[in-house]
Amino acid sequence: MKKILNPNKNEWSALMQRPTRNFKEIEATVTQIFKEIQQKGDVAVAKYTSFFDGIELSKISVSDVELKEGIALVPNELKDAIKQAKTNIEAFHSAQKTERITIETTEGVSCWQEKRPIQKVGLYIPGGSAPLFSTVLMLAVPAQLAGCQEIILCSPPNKDGKINSAILYAANLCGVTKILKVGGIQAIAGMTFGTESIPKVSKIFGPGNQFVTVAKQVATQFGIAIDLPAGPSELLVVADDSAIPAFVASDLLSQAEHGSDSQVILVSTSKKMITAVEKEVEEQLNKLPRKDIAEKAIGNSKLIYVENDTIALDFINEYAPEHFIIATANEDFYVDGIQNAGSVFVGKYTPESAGDYASGTNHTLPTNGFAKNYSGVNLDNFLKAMTFQKITEKGLQNIGKTIEIMAEAEGLQAHKNAVTLRLNALKNKNI
Amino acid sequence: MKKILNPNKNEWSALMQRPTRNFKEIEATVTQIFKEIQQKGDVAVAKYTSFFDGIELSKISVSDVELKEGIALVPNELKDAIKQAKTNIEAFHSAQKTERITIETTEGVSCWQEKRPIQKVGLYIPGGSAPLFSTVLMLAVPAQLAGCQEIILCSPPNKDGKINSAILYAANLCGVTKILKVGGIQAIAGMTFGTESIPKVSKIFGPGNQFVTVAKQVATQFGIAIDLPAGPSELLVVADDSAIPAFVASDLLSQAEHGSDSQVILVSTSKKMITAVEKEVEEQLNKLPRKDIAEKAIGNSKLIYVENDTIALDFINEYAPEHFIIATANEDFYVDGIQNAGSVFVGKYTPESAGDYASGTNHTLPTNGFAKNYSGVNLDNFLKAMTFQKITEKGLQNIGKTIEIMAEAEGLQAHKNAVTLRLNALKNKNI
Numbered sequence: 001m002k003k004i005l006n007p008n009k010n011e012w013s014a015l016m017q018r019p020t021r022n023f024k025e026i027e028a029t030v031t032q033i034f035k036e037i038q039q040k041g042d043v044a045v046a047k048y049t050s051f052f053d054g055i056e057l058s059k060i061s062v063s064d065v066e067l068k069e070g071i072a073l074v075p076n077e078l079k080d081a082i083k084q085a086k087t088n089i090e091a092f093h094s095a096q097k098t099e100r101i102t103i104e105t106t107e108g109v110s111c112w113q114e115k116r117p118i119q120k121v122g123l124y125i126p127g128g129s130a131p132l133f134s135t136v137l138m139l140a141v142p143a144q145l146a147g148c149q150e151i152i153l154c155s156p157p158n159k160d161g162k163i164n165s166a167i168l169y170a171a172n173l174c175g176v177t178k179i180l181k182v183g184g185i186q187a188i189a190g191m192t193f194g195t196e197s198i199p200k201v202s203k204i205f206g207p208g209n210q211f212v213t214v215a216k217q218v219a220t221q222f223g224i225a226i227d228l229p230a231g232p233s234e235l236l237v238v239a240d241d242s243a244i245p246a247f248v249a250s251d252l253l254s255q256a257e258h259g260s261d262s263q264v265i266l267v268s269t270s271k272k273m274i275t276a277v278e279k280e281v282e283e284q285l286n287k288l289p290r291k292d293i294a295e296k297a298i299g300n301s302k303l304i305y306v307e308n309d310t311i312a313l314d315f316i317n318e319y320a321p322e323h324f325i326i327a328t329a330n331e332d333f334y335v336d337g338i339q340n341a342g343s344v345f346v347g348k349y350t351p352e353s354a355g356d357y358a359s360g361t362n363h364t365l366p367t368n369g370f371a372k373n374y375s376g377v378n379l380d381n382f383l384k385a386m387t388f389q390k391i392t393e394k395g396l397q398n399i400g401k402t403i404e405i406m407a408e409a410e411g412l413q414a415h416k417n418a419v420t421l422r423l424n425a426l427k428n429k430n431i
Numbered sequence: 432m433k434k435i436l437n438p439n440k441n442e443w444s445a446l447m448q449r450p451t452r453n454f455k456e457i458e459a460t461v462t463q464i465f466k467e468i469q470q471k472g473d474v475a476v477a478k479y480t481s482f483f484d485g486i487e488l489s490k491i492s493v494s495d496v497e498l499k500e501g502i503a504l505v506p507n508e509l510k511d512a513i514k515q516a517k518t519n520i521e522a523f524h525s526a527q528k529t530e531r532i533t534i535e536t537t538e539g540v541s542c543w544q545e546k547r548p549i550q551k552v553g554l555y556i557p558g559g560s561a562p563l564f565s566t567v568l569m570l571a572v573p574a575q576l577a578g579c580q581e582i583i584l585c586s587p588p589n590k591d592g593k594i595n596s597a598i599l600y601a602a603n604l605c606g607v608t609k610i611l612k613v614g615g616i617q618a619i620a621g622m623t624f625g626t627e628s629i630p631k632v633s634k635i636f637g638p639g640n641q642f643v644t645v646a647k648q649v650a651t652q653f654g655i656a657i658d659l660p661a662g663p664s665e666l667l668v669v670a671d672d673s674a675i676p677a678f679v680a681s682d683l684l685s686q687a688e689h690g691s692d693s694q695v696i697l698v699s700t701s702k703k704m705i706t707a708v709e710k711e712v713e714e715q716l717n718k719l720p721r722k723d724i725a726e727k728a729i730g731n732s733k734l735i736y737v738e739n740d741t742i743a744l745d746f747i748n749e750y751a752p753e754h755f756i757i758a759t760a761n762e763d764f765y766v767d768g769i770q771n772a773g774s775v776f777v778g779k780y781t782p783e784s785a786g787d788y789a790s791g792t793n794h795t796l797p798t799n800g801f802a803k804n805y806s807g808v809n810l811d812n813f814l815k816a817m818t819f820q821k822i823t824e825k826g827l828q829n830i831g832k833t834i835e836i837m838a839e840a841e842g843l844q845a846h847k848n849a850v851t852l853r854l855n856a857l858k859n860k861n862i
Binding site: 077078080081082084085087088091092095096098101103105106109111113116117118119130131132133134166202203220223224225229244246247250251253254256257258284288289290294335338339340341342343344345346347348349350351352353354355356357358359360361362366368369370371372373374375376378380383384385386387388389390391392393395396399401402403405406407409410411412413414415416417418419421422425426 | 508509511512515516518519522523526529534540544550562563597655677681682684685715719766769770772773774775776777780784787789791792800801802803804805806807809811814815817818820821823826827830832833836838842843844846849852857
């Protein structure tokens with residue numbers, strides 16, 4: 001890990017840099033596959049499933065029988081764990097429901113805002129080495145709470161043409177309406193255009209490798225909304241002398257094992273803590289099965305000493321971490337002062353992995369500094385806020401003049417006319 | 432206007448088509464200007480202001496003296512109108528504030544969600560023939576309510592090097608922190624990268640011509656968030672025999688005068704109403720100063736007869752209009768059933784122009800079918816929802832096992848370790 005002592009303000013922007021990726025060369029491939037799937041539907045999907053996943057499937061939708069078989073394979077202990085996590089995620093996301101907001105802004109002018117579900121959503125769940133069934137919970141639970149009519153889940157088939165059984169179990173538990181064995185670019189393209197087997201959706205959620213990330217960006221060019229611009233996962237811990245080095249090290253490593261491009265940072269006002277954490281990281285790293293991945297990520301990571309909490313907070317707000325752990329005695333200083341972070345973990349007994357799985361908060365969060373301008377996934381991401389208004393005769397008389405004056409000043413006569421005609425009708429009516 | 436009687440379901444998708452635009456040829460220009468402004472800052476901004484706006488400015492930020500002079504030019508009647516509109520917009524957007532949501536999902540596991548402002552936002556206000564000071568209200572009012580620290584406004588200078596005085600008045604009234612005389616691609620690029628005079632922002636809001644629209648899309652490639660993908664404005668009116676043809680016609684025309692690519696649609700269960708509205712549109716059109724623009728838009732527009740309200744509602748939900756006016760006796764059927772619309776106007780005395788200016792709802796809304804997956808601008812667009820969690824020793828003991836089981840099943844050992852270490856420490860502590 002790189003140690004940086006008391007960085008000067010003009011060195012900050014270099015410290016804010018995330019590992020960069022170049023998507024340009026992937027874009028051409030993605031655009032080509034999109035074009036083919038738009039034109040040829042399922043035939044093109046099958047071609048790319050064969051090419052990328054090495055399997056030919058006669059049918060890509062998961063049947064009831066397959067689903068049952070998959071569910072039976074999940075150990076009861078894991079089922080119970082998934083159910084507890086679901087209960088907590090459901091509780092936290094239910095609490096985010098907002099009621100209709102109604103207000104009479106002027107006598108006779110009623111305005112209201114109401115949230116209605118996005119009708120068709122698509123969830124992408126990666127396959128591969130780590131089957132992310134936890135992400136199924138994080139996306140399907142709020143989708144179901146929001147009342148989305150169709151919740152489509154796409155995940156790549158393994159060499160046997162199957163989807164991981166824990167993913168099937170979680171999808172079934174959380175109200176997913178259709179599960180499809182399709183992954184990568186072809187899944188995103190399928191949900192963008194719709195094919196014979198894959199329904200077209202309005203919004204696509206979920207993580208993925210660089211191909212999926214670029215495919216989601218390309219999907220937006222075709223009118224599809226996406227959850228978040230994605231990037232490698234990151235964690236920033238602030239720790240003072242009250243922290244426990246072993247805990248801090250375990251948190252840094254839990255982030256580092258995600259991928260070799262993950263980024264972990266420790267900011268501390270204690271040089272002693274920095275040295276102690278560094279030592280702990282080395283010790284714990286050696287015991288990890290994903291040591292190779294974590295080691296690379298740790299290589300890119302930084303231990304930053306700063307002189308006081310104010311500087312630390314400024315730095316953290318400028319960095320805008322996806323995950324932010326507060327391991328200091330003066331927790332409130334950071335809780336109150338943090339302006340830019342995806343999710344915040346407060347205190348010694350709040351590891352990031354709690355939020356990744358089971359505490360109730362969502363783990364789909366803004367990376368790469370996007371915590372400055374994006375929220376993590378929450379209930380509202382599955383809803384649209386629509387506004388309504390109803391104006392009475394009296395109400396129009398109250399605000400009509402204002403509308404006429406403003407429309408005229410903007411040079412929009414027909415906007416004015418729509419009011420004038422009505423005001424005149426009311427005048428005649430009153431005579 | 433094109434009349435369509437009882438369209439077959441397989442004709443719907445053609446009727447949903449919006450006037451298309453091809454942005455590809457603009458993109459190269461935009462990318463070039465972005466590159467230059469990223470490298471050369473103010474010098475490049477000045478070059479393009481000279482090129483596009485035909486003016487050389489020694490200073491682009493509006494001084495206090497200029498601001499005062501501008502404000503003095505606004506007639507009192509218009510000032511009062513703007514103030515009334517602001518009061519209503521403020522009332523409706525204040526009502527959208529949400530409190531911190533706290534929930535203990537499991538004993539000892541506290542999760543909370545809190546919204547904090549996006550710190551730096553940029554508002555783009557077009558100049559040209561129609562100075563959209565109303566848009567200043569629609570964007571600056573919620574930005575100020577949200578607590579954004581920096582609210583930057585860019586608007587192109589006119590031939591005298593000035594910004595329209597009503598725009599200056601509204602900006603000053605609504606807490607804009609800096610006003611810059613810069614428009615088009617150069618304004619968006621400036622706010623994306625920051626220059627000597629233009630602050631870098633995290634999110635850009637506001638309408639604009641096709642150059643601004645593409646520039647906003649390009650800005651997202653550099654980590655900037657934007658309010659909405661933009662498209663030509665649209666209105667759909669549903670009317671039965673109870674509607675007043677002159678009112679309906681005036682609403683269709685108020686939308687049509689926005690631009691020759693605006694789209695207006697009447698859906699009706701009454702052939703009589705369709706004929707009556709068509710006649711009224713012709714009559715009112717001839718008296719409009721922006722007749723040429725409105726005539727072109729009306730040429731693209733559609734009068735659609737359908738047999739009953741259920742078909743009408745299905746069609747409207749599939750079309751997903753930006754503005755939706757309900758001019759029928761059974762208002763509630765449509766109010767309850769509409770799933771996809773930006774803003775809904777209910778009843779005879781609720782013209783769309785009320786929402787454009789003064790009722791209190793926002794006029795920055797999703798076009799081009801985006802009402803299926805996007806909200807119109809609201810208070811939350813200026814905030815990020817951040818989550819927090821704090822777990823006690825007891826809390827971690829309650830959910831620790833669940834996290835361990837799930838992390839292990841996903842093959843993420845370091846995630847498990849972060850919990851195991853802590854649970855072991857607690858065991859030892861309790862001995």
